[in-house]
Amino acid sequence: xxxxxxxxxxxxxxxxxxxxxxxxxxxxxxxxxxxxxxxxxxxxxxxxxxxxxxxxxxxxxxxxxxxxxxxxxxxxxxxxxxxxxxxxxxxxxxxxxxxxxxxxxxxxxxxxxxxxxxxxxxxxxxxxxxxxxxxxxxxxxxxxxxxxxxxxxxxxxxxxxxxxxxxxxxxxxxxxxxxxxxxxxxxxxxxxxxxxxxxxxxxxxxxxxxxxxxxxxxxxxxxxxxxxxxxxxxxxxxxxxxxxxxxxxxxxxxxxxxxxxxxxxxxxxxxxxxxxxxxxxxxxxxxxxxxxxxxxxxxxxxxxxxxxxxxxxxxxxxxxxxxxxxxxxxxxxxxxxxxxxxxxxxxxxxxxxxxxxxxxxxxxxxxxxxxxxxxxxxxxxxxxxxxxxxxxxxxxxxxxxxxxxxxxxxxxxxxxxxxxxxxxxxxxxxxxxxxxxxxxxxxxxxxxxxxxxxxxxxxxxxxxxxxxxxxxxxxxxxxxxxxxxxxxxxxxxxxxxxxxxxxxxxxxxxxxxxxxxxxxxxxxxxxxxxxxxxxxxxxxxxxxxxxxxxxxxxxxxxxxxxxxxxxxxxxxxxxxxxxxxxxxxxxxxxxxxxxxxxxxxxxxxxxxxxxxxxxxxxxxxxxxxxxxxxxxxxxxxxxxxxxxxxxxxxxxxxxxxxxxxxxxxxxxxxxxxxxxxxxxxxxxxxxxxxxxxxxxxxxxxxxxxxxxxxxxxxxxxxxxxxxxxxxxxxxxxxxxxxxxxxxxxxxxxxxxxxxxxxxxxxxxxxxxxxxxxxxxxxxxxxxxxxxxxxxxxxxxxxxxxxxxxxxxxxxxxxxxxxxxxxxxxxxxxxxxxxxxxxxxxxxxxxxxxxxxxxxxxxxxxxxxxxxxxxxxxxx
Numbered sequence: 001x002x003x004x005x006x007x008x009x010x011x012x013x014x015x016x017x018x019x020x021x022x023x024x025x026x027x028x029x030x031x032x033x034x035x036x037x038x039x040x041x042x043x044x045x046x047x048x049x050x051x052x053x054x055x056x057x058x059x060x061x062x063x064x065x066x067x068x069x070x071x072x073x074x075x076x077x078x079x080x081x082x083x084x085x086x087x088x089x090x091x092x093x094x095x096x097x098x099x100x101x102x103x104x105x106x107x108x109x110x111x112x113x114x115x116x117x118x119x120x121x122x123x124x125x126x127x128x129x130x131x132x133x134x135x136x137x138x139x140x141x142x143x144x145x146x147x148x149x150x151x152x153x154x155x156x157x158x159x160x161x162x163x164x165x166x167x168x169x170x171x172x173x174x175x176x177x178x179x180x181x182x183x184x185x186x187x188x189x190x191x192x193x194x195x196x197x198x199x200x201x202x203x204x205x206x207x208x209x210x211x212x213x214x215x216x217x218x219x220x221x222x223x224x225x226x227x228x229x230x231x232x233x234x235x236x237x238x239x240x241x242x243x244x245x246x247x248x249x250x251x252x253x254x255x256x257x258x259x260x261x262x263x264x265x266x267x268x269x270x271x272x273x274x275x276x277x278x279x280x281x282x283x284x285x286x287x288x289x290x291x292x293x294x295x296x297x298x299x300x301x302x303x304x305x306x307x308x309x310x311x312x313x314x315x316x317x318x319x320x321x322x323x324x325x326x327x328x329x330x331x332x333x334x335x336x337x338x339x340x341x342x343x344x345x346x347x348x349x350x351x352x353x354x355x356x357x358x359x360x361x362x363x364x365x366x367x368x369x370x371x372x373x374x375x376x377x378x379x380x381x382x383x384x385x386x387x388x389x390x391x392x393x394x395x396x397x398x399x400x401x402x403x404x405x406x407x408x409x410x411x412x413x414x415x416x417x418x419x420x421x422x423x424x425x426x427x428x429x430x431x432x433x434x435x436x437x438x439x440x441x442x443x444x445x446x447x448x449x450x451x452x453x454x455x456x457x458x459x460x461x462x463x464x465x466x467x468x469x470x471x472x473x474x475x476x477x478x479x480x481x482x483x484x485x486x487x488x489x490x491x492x493x494x495x496x497x498x499x500x501x502x503x504x505x506x507x508x509x510x511x512x513x514x515x516x517x518x519x520x521x522x523x524x525x526x527x528x529x530x531x532x533x534x535x536x537x538x539x540x541x542x543x544x545x546x547x548x549x550x551x552x553x554x555x556x557x558x559x560x561x562x563x564x565x566x567x568x569x570x571x572x573x574x575x576x577x578x579x580x581x582x583x584x585x586x587x588x589x590x591x592x593x594x595x596x597x598x599x600x601x602x603x604x605x606x607x608x609x610x611x612x613x614x615x616x617x618x619x620x621x622x623x624x625x626x627x628x629x630x631x632x633x634x635x636x637x638x639x640x641x642x643x644x645x646x647x648x649x650x651x652x653x654x655x656x657x658x659x660x661x662x663x664x665x666x667x668x669x670x671x672x673x674x675x676x677x678x679x680x681x682x683x684x685x686x687x688x689x690x691x692x693x694x695x696x697x698x699x700x701x702x703x704x705x706x707x708x709x710x711x712x713x714x715x716x717x718x719x720x721x722x723x724x725x726x727x728x729x730x731x732x733x734x735x736x737x738x739x740x741x742x743x744x745x746x747x748x749x750x751x752x753x754x755x756x757x758x759x760x761x762x763x764x765x766x767x768x769x770x771x772x773x774x775x776x777x778x779x780x781x782x783x784x785x786x787x788x789x790x791x792x793x794x795x796x797x798x799x800x801x802x803x804x805x806x807x808x809x810x811x812x813x814x815x816x817x818x819x820x821x822x823x824x825x826x827x828x829x830x831x832x833x834x835x836x837x838x839x840x841x842x843x844x845x846x847x848x849x850x851x852x853x854x855x856x857x858x859x860x861x862x863x864x865x866x867x868x869x870x871x872x873x874x875x
Contacts, residue, residue, distance in 0.1 A: 001027060001028065001029055001030055001032055001077060001081075001130055001133070001134060002027070002028040002030055003025060003026070003027055003028075003126070003127065003130060004026040004027070004028050004109065005025070005026040006023065006024070006025045006026075006123055006126050006127075007023070007024040007025075007026075007560060007561065008022075008023060008024075008116075008119050008122065008123065008561065009021070009022040009023070009024055009561055009562040010119075010534065010561055010562055011534055011561065011562035011563040011564055011565065011566065012562055012563045012566065012598050012601065012602040013558065013562035013563070013598060014558065014559065014594055014595055014598055015100055015113050016098065017598065017601040017602055019098050019115055020562060020566065021115060021116050021117070021119075021122075022098075022113055022114065022115055022116070022562075023085070023112075023113065023114055023115075023116050023122040023123065023125070023126050024111055024112075024113050025081075025111070025112040025113075025126045026104075026109060026110075026111055026112075027078050027081060027109070027110050027111075027112050027130070028108060028109045029076065029077055029078060029108045029109070029110065030108065032076075032077045032137070033076070033107065033108035035077075035137075036074040036075055036076055036077075037070075037071045037072075037074055037075050037076075037077070037080060038071075038072065038073065038074035039074065040137055042139065043071070043136055043137065044068065044071050044072060046136050046139060047071070047080075047136050048068070050132070050136070050142065050144060051084070051087055051088075051091075051144070053087060053090070053091065054067060054068070054083060054084075054087050055067075055068060057083050057086075057087070059083070067083055076101075076110070077133055077137075078101045078103075078110035078112050079101045080133050081101075081112050081126075081129045081130055081133050082099040082100070082101045082112050082113070082114050082129075083099065084129040084132050084133060085099070085112070085114045085122075085125040085126055085128075085129035086099050086114050086115070086125075088125055088128060088129065088132070088144070088147060088148060088151065089116065089117070089121060089122070089125050089151065091144075091148050092121070092148045092149075092151035092152050092155065093152060093155070093344060093345075094116075094117040094118065094121060094151070094155060095117075096114065096115040096116060096117060097115065098114065098115045099112075099113060099114040099115070100113040100114075101113070104585045105585065105587055111585065112126070114126075117155075117159075118154065118155045118158050118159050119158070120154050120158050121151045121154050121155050121158075124147075124150065124151055124154060125151065128147045128151075132144070132147075149345075152345045153345075156345065158183070160180070160185060160187070161185055161200060161450075162450070162451060162452040162455065162456075163200055163201045163448075163449075163450050163451040163452065163466075164185040164187060164198075164199075164200050164201075166451050166455050166465070166466040167187070167198065167201075167451075167466045167469050167470065168187060169466065170464070170466040170467050170469070170470050171189050171470060171480075174470060174474075176189055176190060176470070176474065176480040176481075177189070177190060177191055177480065177481065177541075177565070177566055177567075178190075179538060179541065179542060181197070181542075184199070185199050185200045186198075186199045187199070188542060189470075189473065189474075189480060190474075190479075190480035190481065191480070191481055191482045191484075191541040191546075191549070191565075192482035192512070192540070192541060192543060192544065192545075192546035192547060192548075192549065193482060193510075193544060193545065193546060193547050194478070194479050194480050194481060194482055195480075195542070195544055196473045196474070198469075198473070199448075200448045201421045201448045201449055201450070201451060201469070202421070202447060202448045203420060203421065203469070203472075203473060205420045205472070205473070206419065206420050206421065206447065207418045207419070207420075209418060210417050210418035210419045210447065211419070211447040211448075213417050213418070214417055214419060214422075214445050214446060214447040215260055215447065216259060216260070217257070217259050217260075217292050217444060218236045218259060218290070218292060220417065220444070220445050221234070221292075223416060223417070224413065224416065224442060224445075227412070227416050229409065229412070229413060229416070229442055230435055230436065230439075230440065230441045230442060231441050231442050231443075232255075232294040232295055232297055232427070232441045232442075232443060233250055233294065233295045234246075234250055234255075234292055234293055234294030234295060235249055235250060235292075235293055236259060236290050236291065236292050236293070237281070237290070237291055237293055238289055238290045238291070240278055240281055240282070242281075242293075243274065243277050243278055243281050243293075244274075246277070246293035247274060247277060250293055250294065250295050251295065252271070252272050252273075252296075253269075253270045253271060253272050253295075253296035254270075254271040254272075254277060254280070254293055254294065254295065254296055255267070255268070255269050255270075255271070255292075255293070255294045255295070255296045256268045256271060256277070256280035256281055256283070256284045256291055256292070256293055257284055257291070257292050257294075258284045258285075258287035258288030258290075258291060258292075259288045259289075259290040259291060259292055260287070260288040260290075261284070261287045261288055265287050266283055266284040266285075266286060266287035266288070267284070267359075267385055267386050268280035268283055268284065268359075268362065268385060269296055269385045269386075270296050270366070270385075271296070276366070277293075279362075281293075283358070294443075297427045297439075297440075297441055297443075298427075299427045299428045299429045299438075299440060300316055300318075300427070300428065300429065300430070301316070301317045301318070301319075301386075301387040301425065301426075301427060301443075302314060302315065302316055302317065302398070302425070302426040302427075302428060302431055303315050303317055303395075303423055303424070303425055303426075303449070303453060304402070304406075304410045304423070304424040304426060304431075305421075305422070305423055305424075305449060305451075305454055305465055306410050306411055306413070306414040306419075306421075306422040306423075306424065307420070307421050307422075307465065307468040307469060307472060308420060308421075308468065308471070308472040309411055309414050309415055309420075310411060310468070311402065311407045311410050311411055312399075312454075312463065312465050312468045313397070313399045313454040313463040313465050314397070314398050314399045314401075314402045314431060315395040315396060315397055315398060315399075315453045315454060315457060315460075316395065316396040316398050317387030317388075317389075317393055317394070317395050317453065318387055318393060318394045318395070318396070319382050319383075319384045319385060319386060319387045319391075319393050320354045320382070320383050320384040320391055320392030320393050320394075321380055321381060321382045321383060321384075322334055322336075322337055322375075322380075322381050322383060323375075323378060323379065323380055323381070324374070324375025324376050324377055324378060324379040324380075324381065325377055326374070326375075326376060326377035327374060328374065329371065329372050329373060329374050330364065330369065330370075330371050330372070330373050330374075330375065330381060330383070331356070331371040331372065333375070333381075334354050334356065334371075334383060337354060338353045338354055342458065343392075351389070351392070351394060351458055352389060352390055352391070352392050353392065354383060354384070354391075354392035355391075355392070356371065356383070359384055359385050359386075359391075360383045360384065362385075363382055363383060363384070363385055364381075364383070367381075369381070389450065389452050389453050390450075394458040394459075395453035395454075395457045395458055395459075395460075396457060396458065396459040396460050397454070397457040397459070397460025397461050397462070397463065398431060398460070399454075399461070399463060400461075401430075401431060401432050402431045402432070403431060403432055403433055403434050405434040405435075405436070406426075406431050406434060406435055409435060410424050413442065413445060417445050419445070419447055420472065421447075421448070421449065421469065422445060422446070422447070422449065423445070423446035423447075423449020423450070424442060424444075424445055424446070425442070425443040425444040425445075425446065426440055426441070426442055426443065427440060427441055427443050428440025428441070451465050451466065482541075482546060482547055482548060482549055483548050483549065483569050483701065484541075484549045484550075484551060484565055484567070484568040484569055484570075485500055485504075485548075485549070485550045485551070485568065485569060485570045485571075485572070485697055485701070486551045486553045486563075486565070486568040486570070486571045486572070486599050486602075487500070487550070487551070487552050487553060487571075487572045487574065487693075488552075488553045488554065488555075488558075488571070488572070488573055488574070488596050488599045489572070489573045489574030489575050489576065489596065489612075490574070490575050490576055490577040490578075490579050490592075490743065490745060491574060491575060491577060491579075491686065491741075491743070491745050491746050491749070492574040492575065492686060492689060492690045492693070493515075493516070493532070493552045493553075493554070493574055494515045494516050494517065494552055494722075494724075494725065494740070495678070495687070495690045495722055495725045496572060496574055496690045496693050496694050497513055497514070497515050497550055497551070497552040498513070498515065498715075498721060498722055499678065499690065499691065499694040499711075499712075499715055500513075500550045500694045500697055500698060501513040501520070501523075501550045502711050502714070502715045502721070503694065503698045503703060503707070503708055503711040503712075504548050504550060504698070504703075505522065505523070506707065506710065506711045506714070507703050507707055507711075509547045509548040510522050510545055510546060510547045510548070511546070511547070511548045511549070511550060512540035512543055512545075512546035512548070512549050512550075513540070513549070513550040513551065513552070514531045514532060514536040514537060514539070514540060514550075514551050514552050515531065515532065515552050516530050516531070516532050516552060516554070516740075517529075517530070517531075517723055517724065518531055519531045519536055519539055519540065521540070521543060521545065521546060526539070527539065530554075532552045532553060532554035532556070532557055533554065533556060533557025533560065533561065533564065534557050534560075534561045534562060534563060534564030534565075535557075535561075535564065536551075536557075536564070537549075537551045537553070537557075537563070537564030537565055538564045538565075541564070541565060549565075551564075551565070551568075553599055555586070555592065555595045555596070556584075558595050558598050558599075559584045559586070559595060562598075563598060563599070563602055565602070566602065567602055567603070567604050567607075568599070568602055568603055568604070568607065569603070569604060569607045569608070569701070570603065570607055570608045570609075570610060570697050570700060570701060571599040571600045571602065571603045571607070571608075571609050571610070572599075572609075572610040572611075572693050572697055573596050573597075573599065573600065573609075573610075573611050573612065573615075573618050573621060574612060574689065574690065574693055575612050575614075575615045575618065575689070575745070576589060576592055576593050576596055576615055576617035576618060577589075577615075577743065577744070577745035578743065578744060578745070578776065579592075579742075579743035579744075579745065579772070579776070581772075581773055581776070582772075582773045583771055589617055590617075592617075593617040593620065593621060596617075596621070597621045597624075600621055600625050600627070601625075601626070603625070603627040604627065605626065605627055606627070606628065607627050607628065608627065608628045608629070608630055608697070608700045609621070609622060609625045609627055609628070609629045609630070610630050610631075610632065610693055610696050610697045610700070611625075611629060611630070611631050611632075612631070612632060612633070612689065612693070613631035613632060613633040613638050613640040613641050613644075613651070614633050614634055614635065614638065614689075619631075619640055628700075629644075629649070630649065630650040630651060630652070630696055630700060631644055631649070631651045631652075632651060632652040632653070632689065632692035632693055632696050633651065633652075633653050633654075633692075634653075634654050634685060634688065634689065634692075635653070635654075636653040636654070636655040636660075636662075638653075641653060641662070645662050645663070645664055645665070646664075648663075648664045649663075649664070650662070650663045650696070650699075650700065651663075651696070652692040652693075652695055652696035652699070653692070654673065654688055654692065655667070657672055657673055657674065657682065658670070658671065658672055658673065659671050659672075659673060659676070659688070659691055659692055659695055659712075661695070661696070661699055661705065668705055670695055670699075670705050670708055670709050670712070671709045671712050671713070673688055673691075675713065676688075676691055676712045676713065677713070677715065677716045677717060678690070678691055678712070678715055678716075678717050678722070679691060680717070680726065680753065683753060683756040684726065684749065684752065684753045685749070685752055686749040686752075687717075687726070691712060695708055695712070719738075719858050719862065723858060724738060724739065724740040724858065725739065725740060726739050726750075726753070727739070727858065729861050729862070729865055730865075731838075731841075731864075731865065731868055731873075732868060733841060733842065733843045733844075733845070734838070734841040734842075734843070734844070734845035734846065734847060735845075735846050735847070736834075736837075736838070736847045736848075736849070736861050737846070737847070737848045737849070738848075738849045738851075738857045738858055738861065739848065739849075739850055740850075740851070741850045742769060742850070742851065743772070743776065743780075744776060744779040744780060744783060746850075747779075747780055747783040747784070747787075747850065748783060750787065750848065750850065751783055751786060751787040754787050754846070754848070755787075757846050758844075759844050759845060759846035760842065760843075760844045760845070761789050761790065761840075761841070761842060761844070761845045761846070762787065762788050762789050762790075762845075762846050762847075762848070763788060763789065763790045763791075763792065763837045763840060763841070763845060763846070763847045763848070764784050764787065764788035764790070764791050764792065764847075764848050764849075764850065765791075765792045765794060765830075765833050765834065765837055765847070765848065765849040765850065765851075766780060766781075766784050766791060766792070766793060766794075766811065766850050766851075767793070767794050767795050767807075767830075767850075767851050768780060768781075768795065768807040768808070768810060768811050769807075770799045770801050770802035770807060771801065774810055777807060777810040777811060777814070778810050778811070778813050778814035778817070779814060780811060780814060781810065781811035781812060781813060781814020781815045781817075782814040782815070782817055782818050783814075784811075784814070784815060785814065785815040785816075785817075785818035785819050785822045786818055788848070789823070790823050790824070790825075790840065791815060791822065791823070791824040791825075792824070792825050792826075792827050792833045792836060792837055793808055793811055793812070793824055793825070793826045793827070794826075794827055794828055794829065794830055794832075794833040795807055795808055795826075795828060804828070808826060812824070830849075830851070830856055830857060830860070831856065831860050833849075834849060834857065834860050834861065834864075837849075838864065849861075
């Protein structure tokens with residue numbers, strides 16, 4: 001078997017709108033296409049032995065063991081790979097369940113699709129599943145545990161931490177979108193101007209001064225003392241010579257901890273001799289140049305969590321420990337404790353596996369123990385000096401038992417230090433009595449405190465502390481989203497996108513939009529190129545200045561990675577025509593419609609799908625849409641429009657020369673088509689359709705018709721506002737038009753426009769694109785012969801797997817099918833082709849350059865225009 005390609009889908013996609021995280025692997029079974037599972041002796045038995053947990057897979061029979069039934073009956077290896085990829089992720093602690101395996105048009109080649117939780121783990125699972133199946137086929141031994149451990153380690157290195165993850169999960173539950181901004185824990189909640197950012201448990205509201213104070217334990221202690229908060233007695237030293245002073249001023253027993261430490265690193269407790277004190281200082285000094293030495297206070301270790309100056313949780317923390325049974329060594333007890341199913345690698349479970357390190361050996365040495373010591377039955381032996389969960393500690397929720405005075409003290413501390421999210425470490429006999437009565441003290445105040453002990457305590461009630469963070473970041477009435485209008489279709493996407501952005505901008509919004517020629521914010525180009533995929537959409541949604549997003553959404557991005565947004569308010573499909581067929585397993589118009597419908601499937605339930613009633617495939621999509629639907633049509637008597645409006649629906653039609661909104665029986669005339677510059681005096685039907693789509697979408701959003709009318713009148717087709725969309729350049733003796741048309745439907749639109757142009761000579765400059773079907777390239781040649789008197793063929797770019805000769809021959813075949821005597825010339829380079837066409841021009845000539853890349857053509861023609869104005873024009 002051979003993996004031909006692995007794609008990571010991160011948003012709504014052709015397989016699922018709700019399951020946004022999918023791996024799509026293109027798998028060539030090669031000779032295994034002829035060997036289903038029931039043709040391979042012993043395959044099922046070997047698979048059951050390696051992964052008995054596959055029995056839980058219900059598969060199409062819908063019962064436990066259903067997948068095994070399929071294997072017995074005979075199924076193809078792509079299907080087996082899918083199930084194994086899902087199962088090995090689950091065995092590594094990442095439960096996944098959705099999968100699909102579908103054969104492509106190429107015999108033996110399948111798309112294997114399955115869910116993932118962590119992207120890199122998903123990719124690893126795809127590759128590992130193929131290796132496992134190959135080993136099962138051959139009857140070879142396979143080290144499954146190695147793969148599972150590798151996936152665990154990849155997950156721990158790439159996943160969001162438990163605190164960050166809990167906030168993201170809470171945001172998802174409230175329908176707040178999120179974007180991970182780096183490979184660590186920096187996350188954006190919300191879109192555009194309504195975004196907020198956080199990292200772990202520090203938010204954009206967190207004061208940097210407060211973080212500096214909390215990070216300096218000496219400064220924290222000083223400020224708390226000044227405000228009569230009980231703290232442990234201590235001093236700060238910066239050399240081994242300071243140990244004697246600490247012993248003299250503070251007195252044994254002592255605690256040594258780095259001034260700038262965290263997660264319990266470098267801490268030593270219950271130090272009772274000078275020798276141990278020096279060693280403890282040296283240990284702490286590895287973490288921080290300055291070391292705090294405090295009086296060791298006996299009691300229990302508590303953590304109190306304060307969010308937005310309100311106490312929300314409290315936990316009793318116990319350092320990692322084992323209990324003797326009278327016959328097992330400490331190492332054996334640690335190993336036994338690590339078999340607790342609640343313990344896992346890193347943060348995968350409620351508790352973390354206990355490891356043996358210097359801290360462990362030092363604690364044991366102080367008791368005169370080693371790892372081989374056998375403790376007495378019932379004896380509690382601590383193997384870590386701090387209660388951090390990351391080192392194997394446990395936590396018990398005590399939120400409901402904190403005395404009101406202690407709540408007051410903790411909330412006051414958060415304000416003294418100035419932290420919006422604050423973890424307070426307390427040493428006390430209990431929290432049920434005031435600290436002032438029990439002699440309890442504040443040990444530390446932590447910025448970015450971990451949430452794990454509160455969201456998943458080993459005992460007690462879990463607390464949804466992340467909910468309090470979201471409450472703080474998005475109080476009632478604050479939206480996390482900005483309006484999104486997404487535009488897809490075969491032709492007209494870019495013009496419709498630009499027109500909508502123009503209308504939105506004229507209504508006072510700062511608009512960000514993506515097109516096939518670049519990313520724009522308020523008409524300022526931010527990035528040049530074909531920017532119609534998910535990365536470009538995220539660019540706009542990450543921009544904190546954007547108030548309204550208008551996103552051109554092309555098929556390529558949807559197929560490659562899914563949508564760059566989870567939901568949109570309005571989705572437009574301009575039309576579905578033959579283009580890009582035969583690519584990426586999209587072979588028919590039904591296939592293409594399935595891709596385009598990803599946009600409409602992602603519209604909010606109360607949002608709107610704006611669809612072309614003159615296009616059968618759009619109408620089919622409209623019938624299945626699970627949101628509001630509105631149609632536009634060039635024909636007011638279109639039966640779809642009549643039926644839709646009869647039921648009270650909304651549409652936009654062209655009637656009596658007006659772009660008109662129809663709602664039920666009511667009609668609102670927006671503007672005459674001849675007065676809309678984009679329609680070229682009402683002579684270009686496909687431009688009228690673009691105008692209707694934009695008018696209908698913006699009307700549905702809530703803009704007034706008079707404001708839409710004004711915008712329609714001020715949107716001038718030009719290289720500035722609509723680059724490559726019927727840009728006409730006036731010369732003294734001829735006119736030159738540049739258009740992005742690159743498929744038969746686009747050529748038909750230009751053909752209809754040229755039928756209104758009175759010219760003694762119409763010259764066409766055309767090119768083919770290599771990733772189209774033979775029949776599409778021939779059709780372009782055919783249409784060119786029908787609309788031009790003279791044709792110039794150029795082909796210097798976009799061969800895409802073909803030869804220049806092959807493309808040109810197909811174009812010529814199309815030309816000859818219309819007129820064997822049609823005049824044409826091959827001029828390979830675009831600039832030379834433009835110059836040659838101009839040299840042929842006589843008064844009244846109309847030259848048209850059609851290509852799917854227009855930047856060079858526009859620049860070249862504009863240069864010639866400038867030369868003509870300066871009296872230097874000479875071709």
